[in-house]
Amino acid sequence: MDDLVAQARAGNVKALEELCLTYWKPVYMFLYYRVQNREEAEELTQEVFLRTLKSMGGILNPQAFQGYLYTVARHLLADRWRLATRAPQELPEMEVAAAGGEDPEEAVMVAERRGEIREALDSLLPQHQEVIRLRLMEGYSVKQTAALMSRSEGAVRSLQYRAVSAFREVLLARGLLSGRGDA
Amino acid sequence: MMPDREEDLSRYIDYLNQERKPLQSVEDGPGDWQELLAAARLAKSMRPPVMPEPDFPRQMAGRLARLLGIPGQNTRSIWGPWRWLGGAAAVITIVLLSWHVLAQVNWPFGEPPRVAMQAQENLQAGSQGEPPAGREYDQARVPAPAGEVKAQGGEATAAQGKGTADAGTVAGGGLARQREAQEAAAPEVETPAEGGPVAGANQAEGAALEPETRATPSPREQKSLGSVAMVLPQPQGQQAEKLERPGTSSRSLETKAIQAPGLRVEISLDRAALQQPGRFTVRLANTTSGGLSLTFPTPILVIKEVGSGEAVWKAALALNLPFLLGAGKEVAVATTWPGPERPGWYTASVVGISATAIGGEATDTVPLQNQPMEFFVPYPPGKxxxxxxxxxxxxxxxxxxxxxxxxxxxxxxxxxxxxxxxxxxxxxxxxxxxxxxxxxxxxxxxxxxxxxxxxxxxxxxxxxxxxxxxxxxxxxxxxxxxxxxxxxxxxxxxxxxxxxxxxxxxxxxxxxxxxxxxxxxxxxxxxxxxx
Missing domain, CATH: 2.60.40.1640 (Conserved domain protein.)
Structure with a gap:
């Protein structure tokens, strides 16, 4: 691994390719989980590799390289949040495990956290659950959601705002969302 | 104010649904707005992630090469050896042809040089489609005939498969050491390769090979490329030409070569009774003829209720990643399921599998045969x-x-x-x-x-x-x-x-x-x- 990183830094395209092929996925998953869109996750993944390769010296083992990627990803996200005037965010270690799969037990904890989020959703009013399910979990457009819920598009926008606001309150109350907007 | 926020939130959700990066003007706002957007992202995180196009990592490598100022990034790296081979072949061809022409010349002062005559003989032998047996290949994925593929040395493994053989080796470096250590420790279940025996590294050479393929390269030849060599049986007819290209990258033939083999995922459940625990067994089988490296993230077994689409139970597979799975081998992981809360149809699937083929200097993504298993939990009578x-x-x-x-x-x-x-x-x-x-x-x-x-x-x-x-x-x-x-x-x-x-x-x-x-x-x- 140290050879690969050194070779990539020295201009070996094959070594660079192999590094990317081996490590892109956990980094991408880590970032996607936070930004929830492919375009931004791809951009950030590339930026993480670029910063890592520019700044990293010799690597002793693969774990160190992967850990370094996560560190850079974490800092990069914090920078992005600040640039967008968003509150800085720190990633719970559990999410690192979710993306990297370093420990199966922690991966199960992530699954449990999803269960908690599911429970938070289930605690909302039925119409709030419905609009969040249709818009965010199934990906329907406002127009389609309006048709499915027999409401006007304006009513759907109002309802989804109230629903996401209520969801935010529940998440905050249950400690699943920090006051700084961590997700 | 409120309608603007409603509109902005709706636009933000649209961006997420379209997997596009939201406009910064939509994202900007105070802390409570950030919390609202974070809540929306959390809700969307219940959906499976959307992955990039398959060639994303390679494209990213190309872009990184440009950004890092690595020269020659516009040419795929796998063509590097070809470029040099092409150049060398051109030089050799010119030299040989020159000698050939010289050999045709009626030398006024005696016989042509001996070396020229020898070159001509070699050229004629090659054109008859009878290449010398026992040719040595390194890091090449080549069509293999139906016969057995032999492995030489301590590292290479090969199996009779569906017409392909992956002759990849890892030169030096950490991966090779990792493989040695992991293959020794891994809870592997050995399975015979489809259609024939696995040719082990220590199998007596020559016994199962066609007569013309028995010739074995000398130890010096085996080490000539600095890594483990493999003796392939010579194919018939037109295949000879492909085999005469030592140094071929595995990727150059990957499209055809890795269509059938891959990483097969099989899930089984010992029972699907209502409100009773069952035991899931997940088998990961390497059906390629080379080693596969299972890397992060940890694969997770997910049980979903079919009707609602909800994941009702998850368990991480207890694999100590990165995990190396040898050619033709499989690993089984079992986990106990507490049982369903209600009857109906369920699916069991393994998500998050990341496997790469170890093929010499190249590392290729591997086709996954990973179909969800569907099972039915019966309803009580009369319901x-x-x-x-x-x-x-x-x-x-x-x-x-x-x-x-x-x-x-x-x-x-x-x-x-x-x-x-x-x-x-x-x-x-x-x-x-x-x-x-x-x-x-x-x-x-x-x-x-x-x-x-x-x-x-x-x-x-x-x-x-x-x-x-x-x-x-x-x-x-x-x-x-x-x-x-x-x-x-x-x-x-x-x-x-x-x-x-x-x-x-x-x-x-x-x-x-x-x-x-x-x-x-x-x-x-x-x-x-x-x-």
């Missing part, structure tokens, strides 16, 4: 409508299109709903989403949909969980999300009265894709359904 059939002919028409509920039939494990969509010029499967709700209950998605196309209509068979015994009404919603422009994209809503449960004997479950002489049958994914 479901287990038999009978209705032909309600409920229909709705709009803008030249008609949707008809032709049939609803009940079996112990399914409720089958058959719809017909008719519209002018309709001759392709529809991108359709259909849900069913019994007596105003929770809408559920079907576990399987089959479309039959023909004569301006599409007949849709959708299999749902069984209907409750007391169900008096079926509410169907169908949304055509794409396809012919003359089908309205607004939802089609149909109410079907079910009446009382008809008396009659239970029928065996109707099999999907067994309709009435369809011209073409399509599965859930819009692809033609298999026979």
């Amino acid at each position: 479901i409508r287990a038999a009978g059939e209705l032909q309600p002919a409920v229909r709705a028409s709009r803008e030249g299109a008609t949707v008809t509920v032709e049939k609803v039939s009940f079996t112990p494990d399914s409720a089958l709903v058959r719809l017909a969509v008719q519209a002018a010029g309709l001759n392709t499967p529809l991108d359709l989403q259909v849900t069913a709700a019994w007596d105003g209950g929770q809408a559920e998605s079907p576990r399987q949909v089959v479309q039959e196309v023909g004569n301006g209509s599409v007949r849709i068979s959708a299999w749902f969980n069984p209907a409750p015994a007391t169900a008096g009404r079926l509410h169907l919603v169908a949304v055509v999300k794409g396809g012919p422009a003359d089908i309205d994209s607004q939802p089609w809503s149909l109410d079907v009265p079910l009446g009382v449960e008809p008396a009659g004997s239970e029928k065996p479950p109707e099999q999907p894709a067994n309709g009435s002489v369809p011209q073409e049958v399509y599965g859930n994914d819009g692809q033609p359904a298999p026979e």
Whole structure:
């Protein structure tokens, strides 16, 4: 691994390719989980590799390289949040495990956290659950959601705002969302 | 203020749904706005992640090479050896041809140089398609004949497969050491390769090979490229040309070579009784002829309820990643499932598998044969409508299109709903989403949909969980999300009265894709359904 990183830094395209092929996925998953869109996750993944390769010296083992990627990803996200005037965010270690799969037990904890989020959703009013399910979990457009819920598009926008606001309150109350907007 | 925020949140959700980066103007805002957006992202995180295009990592490597100022990044790295080989071959060819010409010359002062004559003989031998046996290949994925592939040295493994052999080796470096350590420690279950024995590294050479392939390169030759060499049987006829290219990158032939082999994932469950624990066994089998490295993230076994699509249970596979799986080997991981809370159809799937083939200096992504396992948890007696059939002919028409509920039939494990969509010029499967709700209950998605196309209509068979015994009404919603422009994209809503449960004997479950002489049958994914 140290050879690969050194070779990539020295201009070996094959070594660079192999590094990317081996490590892109956990980094991408880590970032996607936070930004929830492919375009931004791809951009950030590339930026993480670029910063890592520019700044990293010799690597002793693969774990160190992967850990370094996560560190850079974490800092990069914090920078992005600040640039967008968003509150800085720190990633719970559990999410690192979710993306990297370093420990199966922690991966199960992530699954449990999803269960908690599911429970938070289930605690909302039925119409709030419905609009969040249709818009965010199934990906329907406002127009389609309006048709499915027999409401006007304006009513759907109002309802989804109230629903996401209520969801935010529940998440905050249950400690699943920090006051700084961590997700 | 509020309508703007409502609009902005809606736009933000649209961006997420379209997997696009939201505009910064939409994202900017104070802390509570950030919390709202974070809540929206958390809700969306319940959906499976959307992965990039398969060539994303390679494209990223190319972009990184440019950004890092690595020269020659516009040429794929795998062509590097070819470039040098091409150059060398050109020089050699020119030299040989020169000697050949010189050999033709009627030398006025005696015989041509001896070396020239030898070169000519070699050239003629090569043109007869009889290359010398026992040729040595390194890091090459080449078509293999039906015979056995032999491995030489301590590292290479090869198996008779479906016409390919992956002769990859890792030169020096950490991966090779990692493989040695892990293969020694891994809980592998050895399985014979398909169609023949695995040729082990220490197998006595030559015994199973065709006579012309027995020649073995000398130890010096084996080490000539600085890594483990492999002796391949010489193919017949035209294949010889491909084999005469030592140094070929595995990627140059990967499209054909790795279509069939890959990483096969098999899930089994020892029981699917209601409210009883069961034991899932996940087997990961390497059907390639080279080593596979399973890397992060940790694969997770996910049990989903088919009707709601909700994941009801998850377990991480206890693999100590990165994990190396040798050629033709498999590893089994078992985990205990506490059992379902309610009956119905479930799927078990393994997500998050990341495997790369170790092929010399190249590392390729590996085809996954990873189909979810579907299983049914039976309902207690008397709880479901287990038999009978209705032909309600409920229909709705709009803008030249008609949707008809032709049939609803009940079996112990399914409720089958058959719809017909008719519209002018309709001759392709529809991108359709259909849900069913019994007596105003929770809408559920079907576990399987089959479309039959023909004569301006599409007949849709959708299999749902069984209907409750007391169900008096079926509410169907169908949304055509794409396809012919003359089908309205607004939802089609149909109410079907079910009446009382008809008396009659239970029928065996109707099999999907067994309709009435369809011209073409399509599965859930819009692809033609298999026979």
